[in-house]
Amino acid sequence: MKFYNIIADYYESFFPLEPQKIRFIKANQPVNNNKLLDLGCGTGQLCHELAGEDLKPTGIDLSGKMIEMARAKNPKLDFHKLDILQILNHFSCQQFGQITCLGNTIAHLKNQTEIVELLSRVYTLLDKPGSLIIQIMNFDYIISNQIDELPLIETKEWTFKRNYFLDNNQIRFVTTLTNRNKQEDYENEVILFPIMKNQLETLLEQTGFKSIKEYSDFYENPFSQKSLSYILVVNKDN
Numbered sequence: 001m002k003f004y005n006i007i008a009d010y011y012e013s014f015f016p017l018e019p020q021k022i023r024f025i026k027a028n029q030p031v032n033n034n035k036l037l038d039l040g041c042g043t044g045q046l047c048h049e050l051a052g053e054d055l056k057p058t059g060i061d062l063s064g065k066m067i068e069m070a071r072a073k074n075p076k077l078d079f080h081k082l083d084i085l086q087i088l089n090h091f092s093c094q095q096f097g098q099i100t101c102l103g104n105t106i107a108h109l110k111n112q113t114e115i116v117e118l119l120s121r122v123y124t125l126l127d128k129p130g131s132l133i134i135q136i137m138n139f140d141y142i143i144s145n146q147i148d149e150l151p152l153i154e155t156k157e158w159t160f161k162r163n164y165f166l167d168n169n170q171i172r173f174v175t176t177l178t179n180r181n182k183q184e185d186y187e188n189e190v191i192l193f194p195i196m197k198n199q200l201e202t203l204l205e206q207t208g209f210k211s212i213k214e215y216s217d218f219y220e221n222p223f224s225q226k227s228l229s230y231i232l233v234v235n236k237d238n
């Protein structure tokens with residue numbers, strides 16, 4: 001998680017928490033269980049905000065720096081440095097009303113087998129009824145349109161360039177972080193597994209999840225094939 005350790009200090013300025021994300025999660029909250037597990041929580045922005053909204057969030061992330069920052073902001077909240085594939089060992093005694101995996105975190109798993117493992121563990125840890133919310137890039141659109149550059153992110157101090165290169169059914173996610181004042185560049189590369197929409201939906205159904213709802217964004221705009229982002233909500237029924 002070297003890449004995320006490096007960008008942890010700037011993460012929230014590059015990806016500020018959108019209020020509509022909180023509304024979306026609250027709208028999908030089951031009535032009987034207010035515990036939420038955020039997989040790949042980053043600096044814990046979502047958990048910090050949800051804790052003030054009557055939810056009991058727990059955040060996990062593999063980046064030690066991200067978790068350090070999340071804890072520093074609110075030491076009373078529950079954050080763990082943990083691989084998302086290890087949730088069953090770690091939380092076996094708990095049941096969550098909601099599990100979230102946002103910001104393309106699921107694409108950091110190596111292959112379909114790991115995604116199947118994750119979904120089955122998430123299913124076990126969800127209460128009935130419970131909801132899983134996933135946000136990933138719309139890889140169908142990205143690959144079919146050969147999109148190799150995501151929108152440039154610019155702050156006062158930094159520019160953050162993000163490129164995708166398709167390579168043997170994997171994506172090389174190459175980033176360049178440039179400090180405007182010092183003209184310093186930090187380059188990095190992370191391998192992503194570009195799971196396709198149909199493939200993910202089939203795996204969710206095979207795991208036992210029901211009633212897939214799909215959106216383009218957290219404003220609940222319907223999913224469009226041209227959207228860069230893909231958000232889905234599935235349920236574990238009673």
Ligand SMILES: C[S@@+](CC[C@H](N)C(=O)[O-])C[C@H]1O[C@@H](n2cnc3c(N)ncnc32)[C@H](O)[C@@H]1O
Nearest residue numbers: 004040042061062063082083084102103105108
């Ligand atoms: C793009 S960030 C998304 C952060 C946050 N969920 C958001 O929506 O802004 C991906 C996060 O997933 C974490 N991550 C990647 N692979 C992971 C794994 N196997 N287990 C736990 N965290 C992981 C990274 O450290 C990083 O913080």
